[in-house]
Each structure stands twice: as structure tokens, then as C-alpha cells.
Amino acid sequence: MAELPDRQLMLASARAQLLEGATRIDCPGVPDLVVASWRRSVSRGVSPNELKSTYHPDLDVECRLVRCAKPVVEQLVEQIADVPACVVLTDDRARILVRRESSRWISRVFDRVYFAEGFGYAEDTVGTNGVGTVLEFGESVQIVGAEHFVDNLQTFACAGAPVRDPITGRIQGVLDISCLRDHSTPLMHSLVRTAAQSIERNLLHDRSQAQQALFDAYARVESRTREAVVAVGPRVVIANNAMQTLLVPGDQEALHDHIRFATQRHSTVDDAVELPSGARIRLRGSTVACGHDVAGMIGVVTLLSDQEAAPALPLPDPPRRERAESSSPAVRSAQATAARALEAGEPVLVIGEPGSGRCSLLADLATDRRPGLTVTRIEARTVQIEPREVARRLVAPARDTVHVLCDIDEIGDRAAQALVDAVSVQDGVPGLLGGTTSAAGGGDRQRLLTLFRQSVTVPPLRHRTADLPVLVRSILAELAPHRELRLSTDASRVLGRYRWPGNIRELHEVLATAVARRPVGVITAEDLPAYCQSVPRSALRQVDQVERDVIVEALRRAGGNRKAAAKALGLARSTLYRKIRQYGITD
Template sequence: MSDKRLLLASARADLLDGNGAPECPGVPDHVAASWRRSLSHGVHPNSVDSPYFAELDFESRLVRCAQPEIDQLSEQISDMPMCVALTDGQARILLRRDSSQWIGKILDRVYFAKGFGYEEGAVGTNGVGTVLEFGQSVHIVGAEHFVDTLQSFACAGAPVRDPFSGRIEGVLDISCLSDHSTPIMHSLVRAAAKRIEHRLLLDRNEAQQALFEVYSRVDSRTRDAVVAVGPRCIVANTAMQTLLGSTDQEALLDHIRFMTPRHSTVDDKVDLPSGMQVRLRGSTVTVGEDIAGMIGVVTPIHDDVRLIPRRQCATAATSDLVAAEPPHQVASSSPAWRAAETIVRSALGADETVLVLGESGSGRFTLLAELVRLQRPGVRLHRIEARQVEKEPCEIGCLLAEADPQVDLYVLGDVDQLCGRTVNALTACLGERGSAPGLLGATANASERPDIDQGALFALFRQSATLPPLRYRTGDLMALVRFILHELAPHRELQVSHDATRVLGRYRWPGNIRELREVLASTVARRPVGVIQAEDLPAYCQSVSRSPLRQVDQIERDAIITAIRQASGNRKAAAAALGFSRSTLYRKIQLYGITD
């Protein structure tokens, strides 16, 4: 043991001096890799700097499921001066159970206590943070720790994984002084972690349980690809992983999420980004009035069906289009978008009126305008806003009835906002004239439920299509970003950094493509050339709040994000700059969903 300590100490000294060989001979591979990560994160080799988190959930589902196993494990080690600890998936300690009072006091001195964080990037190699980085159980003894003050300890840690997703939900750890270390610690902690995972499986909520049970039944009866998609979990069999690549899987999952709240069953032919076409047969799983998710069976289609040619688009010719919504001229990889596009294209080809549903800013009018330009060159397309129809319903009816469809076509915007009186007046006027040759279609918000019966108005349309919001088009996001940047700053070759891409991808885009354009316009004003960084994006893009914020809350949120950016991510410095305590800053970060 003394020879091993000497070897480890020598290798660590060489590494800190910059003289160490890349392979660190004699040092376990996972320990050497951890040392290098610790060094790159700037961990101080002589002291522990463990952050404290005031707003942790100490009564979480993980803690509840782990409690019986920790009680049993504590009894097994009660004759030795050891402790058992449980952390969350970010290495923050949720629970600690000591077998003796004095071991607890020693651990308190190195901040291995409830509420403190032990991620590798803060305190170096250890039995918690290194488990999260390594992805497997570890046993770190004595000089294998990166920080001097931890080298008197030994710790064995094992990951506790979510039984559905396989994601690490927490770490179970046994710690003691290095003189009391034994390989049995590693065996005990791994076995206990597995038992906690089993308890998590049994403790899943009613909706998850219903979804998983239906998935298991379907999977046992077929050799096809099967996937279960819920609000917080995705489960897929091996056939699914083998059938589709990552890009196709992402597009299909977005399609299933989009269809789940809208249809109880689906039987669709889905065109995927790779050019592959699959058949999706799915049905929702409900628990009471709540939708747990959708189970889908996916099979490839091997016929000669070809995808709609992806168009090479230019700027729309009409000023109405530019004024109404930002142009959407990127070939979409979203199956839901392409299905809607097919319906609209078919309606235009058959001279049928079409109702395009979707959230505001999702590109409803833009799609109509672009297809009109492609299929009916020379025809001018105009959008009539709901407020204009409210003022002059009869005049609008006359305009639609007398228009020459070879010259002018009209789209009624946001008809779900029309009141009952306006709807009656408009449809009565059109009914008296017998037809409305100038009416191409209308847009409506699919997420809204009108308070009035609009059946008489909807009867004017022969087909309908629903566009997915931007949050269900993750595969299209960066293509849209590149296109809009090219439009906003032609010939500048603006690029987007990895961190900025990550921020854009995590934001939910409640305003859809219109909001994306506004964000990029303000960003280009800050960074007119070069590479766009995360700090160039508006502050609210780094916030995913669970509820609408008041204006005063938005101002405070933006101030917090700005302070964190100016402090280069140092939250202690940011709290000082804002005049907050650290606990207040952490609480507000959680409240506003700040992801910086």
C-alpha cells in the first residue's frame, strides 16, 4: 500500500508540474482521466471548494425510494466508522447517514454534508462526481483523490439509474477514512444501488406505469420497432434503434409528440429526413382524463413511393408575405410539416379552399404564399386580418365574391378570433352571392378553443392541415437559423457557436418562427459579423419558466442572467454583484428556469 501511495503521489506531482506522461503509468485509467478533467476545470489541488445549494428537494422520489436501502446499508456498516450518502444527478448531497458521530464531524470539515455539491469540476476526483463523469461505479482510495485534503478518505460510489431512460438520477456512496477502506464497500454500494433502481421501477407514477405496461405488452407481441413516448420518458426496443438513425428517430419522436394530444389513434405514412418512409401505427394511453403518452409500432415501407421534391426557394414576390410573417423557405425534415404541406399542395391543385391550423407565428400564411407562388405564378396573395373582417364583414364578403382568382387570392387570418356576429354577417353575405372565388383559405390557432360556433365559417373550406409548432421541429431549427441569418445579413457568413446552438435548442419558442426571427434580428444587431456567442442572444432565451412572468419578473430575470454572464458563470460573484445571498440567487435561478 505504501508503494502504491508513493506511485500515485509521484504521478500526481508530475501531472501538476506539467511533466506527467499522458498515460500516467501505474495509475488506474479512470483515475488518471479524472485527474486531467479536474486539472482542466481549475480545481485547486490543496483545498475543497464545495458549493452549497439551498433549494434542493430533500424529500424527492429518489430519496423516498432510497431510504429503506440506506437504512439497511447503514446497519451493515454500523460496526465501522463510515457514512452512507445519496446525491442527485448533479452530485448534490441529499442525505447522509453516519455510523458514528466522529466520522460525521470529520466529513463536515470537508463539506461532505447535506446540501453541498461534490461534482468533479468543483472538488476533483471523488466517489460521487467521478461516478457521474465515468458513468460506472468507482472506488477511490486515499491518494487517488485529486485534492490533498480528501486523500485521507476512501469512498465507493455507484450510479442509481432511471429504470426507463437509463439516465443517472443520483449516486449512492459509502465513505470512510482510507485506513478503514475495504473492497466490500464497493460490493455493498453497487448492490444497494441496484435495489434502489428496482424501487424506482415499482414507484413510478400511475401514468408512467400505464404507459410502460402497454409498451411491454405490445413489444412482447411483435418483432417490429416499438416506441413509447411520454411527457418525460421515451422507451424504445432494439428494433427501433436498429431501424432508424438518430436524425430519423428525432423527427419521428417529434411527430409522435405532436400527434399525441390531437389523435387517440394514428395510422400514418411518415416521410423521414433520410428519405426513408415508414408506417406509424399508434394509440394513446390514458389514465382517467390525462394522456400518459403514445405507443407506436413502426415498420418500413419498401414500395416506390417518393418524397415530395424539396424545393429550392427564393424570397417571396409579394409584399404581403414579408409584412405578414417571416418567410419559411427551408425544406422541412418534420413529418408533420411535410404532411400538412402535401394537403395544402393538393388543395391548391384541385382549386379547393383550405384551412391551415397552427400556433401564431408557425408559418401558416407563409406556407400558403410560397405554394401559391410555385403553383400559380403571377397570382397575388393577400392576407386579411381578423380585425379588418370585424370592422367590415359585408365589404370583405363582397371582395371575396367578386375577386378574379387568376389575379388576386385572399387568406383570412386568425378566423378563430372572429366574434359570432361577424361570422354570421360574413357567411350570410357569401351565402347570398353563392360562392367566393377569391377565397383561397384561412388560418386559425389550433391551440385555442373559440367560445362561439364557427361551423358556418368552417363550412366554406374543403380541406384542412395542421402545422406543428417550432418546438416539435427540432431537426429544422438550425436550418431555419442559417436561412434567417443569411436573409438578415447577406454575404456576411455569420456563424453560430456551439454554446449558442445549445441555448437555441433548449428554448421552447412560444412565438415560433416569428419569435426566432426577432431573436436573430436583435442578435445580429449585437454581433453583426463573426461567430454568434451565447451571450449575444437575448437573456430570456436562457430561461425556461414554468409560468408566464410579470414584466417586473422579466426585468429581474434578465438582470440575473446578465450578472452570471459578466461573472463568467461564477454564481457566487454574480450574487455579490446583485446584492443577493447565494441561496436567494439559487432560488431565483430555479424559479425563472435559468439555464445559463
């Protein structure tokens, strides 16, 4: 359908007014989204007389989005076979990943305007168009003829629709049909919207069974309530609009970590939780099973009034010295319970993974409460060698010392029995006592639990990633006092993606390595150990770790260019992509 001459003149007049600097444009027939796009194009310095498009040679044209979209694109090309047109798929940065044409001659026409694989069509470089404007607007659009901002594109018409990840809701790319202006019909807009929905269905089916199970459960819960609903899995978060507007971003991140931690311990929760901003919420959640595995947890969140929030997880009194404050509700709850136990003189056991800060929690609380109080660590091997001497120290009437039995699950049965017997003979533990464990243990080690009256659980670092920035600052201050050191954005992103099997202890080792490489200034991703740039799905053998580190180093030398890295390694690109997925190597 040809664009009417009168409409072309009206559009040309409106655009001319805008280019001349008019604050108000007399354009009653121009769509608001087009006017808004023109204004953005002007503010970003896009030239109306010259088409500029950047070529990107290193795009991943074998990515998941392309794999899920290809059959839909081929089918769409067949549907428009009678019209000289092309179908393109772009990524979320408007870079063209796939182009298919219904005729050969039309491909040469689009080549002249750089509408081809590898080129970018973002609005801030190309102006108003059916790709970049979709990403700016967030919905499908049809741009016809003179609605384009750049002169070279005004002979074309295009209809584009966003392709969203059906689980996260984020735009993954844009599907676009483009043709000459005279061949444009409203049917193009309908076709591209339907095809984009087909790609989204393919993306959903391409997810793991666990993620599909989590999404299905979330959809059922969300459809039955108007409250804030969130689904949290190991690597995915889904939230409705009510959830996204209920809490500030920092509180949302802390809540996600709290839910991941709760998922490992309970099948259902009904907790009052205090978040970093001071907001108090009620979290009602249940886990979602997928076979024998847990896919994640669905939570319904409501804000609590001051009266309702009274029994919420209480926080310890303000510390008397500077230290890294956690924003994790689970950590703050553990601190509060342990603080009350220490104040009451009750022995307290801290449960958590090695390196998660179990002993530090006790030490910080003890010295915060009572300056001058000494915290003494008693290692498991010491108990193994001299259990009776350790028992004598535990029952000594010293109220200025907290004895911490570290890793009681590593104490052998015979030593555990001897320690408990020796303590029992001397009528218990009158002094302050703490302990750490990653598991309750078996045999006679179970008797060690009788020494304690309270227990708290510290989440692993992977379930409290909101604490990473403050932990990093604290550790860097310890490693390099009085030095200017900070992380680059890329380095922070790498640390945020890593799973931290060694917890805070491993974070300390990683930063120590980085500081040795970059003693002053900005620590970059290249300064971090290679293994930090990998998030494998399962434990790696030593030979796999070596291969992973070699691949990461090759990608770093190639500046992230996978094609160049594959060539340097002597691998086929498909093999390199497979190994990147296998080792969970992040960009």
C-alpha cells in the first residue's frame, strides 16, 4: 500500500519543524511514538542526511536466541514470499544476527543501507526504524516511509516486535519485516507480532525442565492473587509488577538471596523479614519440585505494619566499631540470635559452609558487645591431640574470653567422647562458648551438640551476593590499607556471577591475587584469577580446570572475540562455544 503524497508532505513538514528547533510541532497525523523517536534522534546527534551503521564482526550467530528463532524466521519468509521483503532478527542491542529475503534483488537493495548481518540499527545511530525504536519503545511498531528519521530509509517500511524471554520478561532481541514503502500493509505488523510470540514459546521450551516447572508454578500463583509474587531459582528471578514496585532494588536483591538460602533449608516458609532499607515484610513461600530436584521457590510478599513487624527478625545493637555490615536478612537474623545467646551466657553453635564467616560472626559480636573481650579459636586438630586440656580451658571461670570450637564435625569420635566426658565431670561450661560446624556429624560427635544451647545458620556467599560490594571494600582495606583501590564495572560483574564455592575465604584469596597484580588503582577483570570467569554447572576435574583457564586466557587476549580465540586455540568455533557453555564461562 503506497504512502499517500499528502501524508508524506505532512511528515516532511513536521520533521523539518523539529530540525529547525521548534519546541512544539504541528503534526496531528504523526504518531506520538514517531515524534518521540525523532526527538531522541535529534538529541543524540543523528544526522538526517546520512546513514551511519556500525559493523560488529564478532556477534554470536549460534546463540540460543538464533537457534530458537530460525525455524520461525524461515516460516515467516515463506508466508511473505509474494512480497519482495526481508526478515531480520537482532539481539537486544539492535545488532542484526539473521537476515532472510524473499527475493534476490531485494537483498541488494537492503545491502545499500547496511541492513545486513553484523550491522547495528540502534536508534541512537540510525534514527527512527523498526528495530531500534522497538527497543526504545518496548512494544511492537510499524514505521512507514517518511516516518523514518534518516532520508536514506524513507523509501522503506518496516514492522518490528520485541522478543522477550518468557521467564524473565526481558527483551532478548527484535524480529523485523522490512520492504519497500509501496509494498507495506498493516498485515506485516500482525505477522511479525505473531512470529515473535512463536519465538518466545520456543525460548520457553528450550529452558531446562526445572526452569519451566518454576515458571509454570509462578504463573499459577500470580494468576490467583493481586499481591507481590516472586519466583527465585538458582539462576533466574521472575517477578510481577507488584513485586517490582513494592521494594527498592537493594531490598529486592537481598530478598532474592534470602529466598535462595531458605530454599536449601525448608520446603515452605512463613517469615517476617527485615530488609536492608528497614522495610519489614512477610514472606510466604513454597519450593517447586522437578523430579528429585528443587527448581526454586515461589514467594508471596506483603509489607508489614509496625505492629505486625514487632516479632520480625531483630537486628543486633549498633556495633561499637567499624566492620562490614551485611544486608542479608539471614545473616542479620543469625547475628541477632547469636548476640542474645552471648549476652545470656548461653553456648551458641554457628552452622554453615567452610569459609562463610562463621567464626568471624562470633568474634565480631563478642567484641562489639564487650570491648576487651578475647575470642580464642580452638581448632579441631587441637581437640584431637589434647581433648582433656581443651575441656579444662572450657570450664575455667573466665568471663572475659569466648572459646570457639572450630569445625566440630571434623573432630574424631574418640576425641569428641573424651572432651564431653571431661566437661561433664567438671559440671558443664561456665565460660562463654561458641562453635562452628558444616554438618552435625555422626557417632560420638553427636554428643558434642549437648554442649550448646542455641544454634544459628550463616548462608553461603552465593546466597548473599548483595553483600559482595561491602565485603570487597572491607577486604581491600585490609589487604591494602591507605591505598586507593577499587573494582572496575567488569570486575564487579565477574565477581557477581561467580558461585563462590569457597565463600568469603575464597573471595579474600581472589582479591589478594588481584591486589598482587594491581597494587594501586582500578582492579579490572583481567586482574582476577581465570577461574572467576567461569560458572560451571557441576564440579570440574583438574584437567577441566586447566582447559577452562586456557580458554578464559585466550578470550581475554582476543578481547572477547570468540572467533579469534577459537583460531588461537586451534578449535572449531562450534567446539569453543560448546566448551564455553560447559564451563559456564561468562563474557
